[in-house]
Amino acid sequence: MMNWNLYSRGDKFFAIVVSVLVGMFTAATLYPFIYIAAISFSSGFAAQAGKVVFTPIDSTIEAYKYIVFQREFWISYRNTFIYTIGGTMMSLLFIIPGAYALSRPQLFGRRFLNLFIAFTMWFNAGLIPFYMNMRDLNLLDSMFGIILAFAVNAFNIILLRNFFEAIPQSFEEAARMDGANDFQVLWKVFIPLSKPAIATITLFCIVSRWNGFFWAMVLLQSEEKIPLQVFLRHTLAKLSDDDEFAITQLEAAYSAETVTAAIIVCSVIPVLLVYPWIQKYFEKGILLGGVKE
């Protein structure tokens, strides 16, 4: 049906115009990344003069040298890995068994329990009560607190529950015949059959943990515990504080801008590395949690 040879002249023209427009939007999406990368490899002078457009000017790795000698950079990088790996594992530990239980027809009060979970998607207490609760639980400035308090959300549980509910009963019955209990049914039947859904949830968790910033900024005070995003935020704050960097930029080959750009590059690279793997799943995954008739 979509065959170039059968296209009329008008159709061909339309297809070409559309391709050009899409190309322009794609270029516009890509450009800021190229621009930031170019700045990160430029000298502070060139960046300050607004000379950088596509490629580095006065190529230098001074900005990267500056950050690799910052202890906070490495600590925060390490912390981001801890939050991402620990947090994702914690999430799966709650979500998989929870979603399995909620998908069981024999669960007593199932309707109520599902509503109990879903209600939190439509109404939440808000920033202040959540913060006070964390304070009362003694989880301020606690890495474990960050990992635990953001482990579960209703959307992921419902997504996986829907997937579990769609698994044909016959799979489970076969396992039951062999005397499997619920733990075994979950482990040997449901989890292997739900790999795409579990992969999707894992990815959602990884991405949100890697990018998580607001609550880390609010809840964590120690420099030893902050993730990379908060470290970047501190650097950004210095950036808008013009005077502080005005002195350094005269003396050094880096400036607040090139340093910020370098941190951005370091923070985006891991995302780019896992991105092809992510992409395989999210296109399907986003539709899994979609609208249910």
Place this chain on the structure above:
Amino acid sequence: MEGESRLQRFFHHVRRDWQIYLMLLPTIVWFIVFLYKPMYGLQIAFKDYSIFRGVANSPWIGFEHFEHLFSDDQFIRAFWNTIKISALNLIFGFPAPIILALMFNEILHATYKKTAQTIVYLPHFISSVIIAGIVITAFSPSVGIVNTVLGWFGIDSIYFLTKPEWFRPIFVGTGIWQEAGFGSIVFLAAIAGVNPSLYESAVVDGANRWQMMWKITIPSILPTILIMLIIRIGNVMEVSFELIILLYQPATYSTADVVNTFVYRQGLQSGQYDFAAAAGLFNAVVAFVLVMITNTLSRRYTRTSLW
């Protein structure tokens, strides 16, 4: 009597299926501790809260905080800013992924299409701090590419992020840059589900691609568009305040400050917990009512509810 038998039935169930209750227990406890307990704490919106007395022992003061709230110019401004930013997001941000999906659908070259999609989905996975870093750099008066380009045309450099009139265009534009690509996935899936025979008969009738897009594709994906629109309207109170916190400054509060950033400043930065909780509660109630209304509408008109 009946309650007792219900309880007995419950215990009977738990004895028989104890394993699934054990699996459910951590999740339920987590929801109570981290999401429902704060709802109990929301009562401070109606109390004169003091940290020493605690939530339970602080005296009730009724709607006093709300009275202050509705006479507070800053709050009123934040409320309207929330609505205005959401409206702009709706007008410009909502059609963007639909248009993008329709355009992707017209591209024949598979590799070109796949590459473009891979690139435009990417910004969705980038954190708001990085987005803010890019925006601050790109719009900076000295370094920024935007001012460099303006300079080529002889236009004096503008300190965009200190100008209230520029905040919303930059914020909404950034949102489109970040989310239009990823948002197109849902519509592409809807387009993939259109019955191919509709196109085949249109070809027989001599329709061109442009006509097919308007007469077949768009009407076919209209239910999806409607549902996504309803979700968007339901989320009007939820603007991405993380990014606002990173981009705004006192000079731009007049157009940038939204309810959630107001709550953040009053509560977490100035320590007025009770007053800020009241503002947060107002926001949550408005959001809840909106979601309920839009879901009812959705159920009525599209026979699809979101839950």
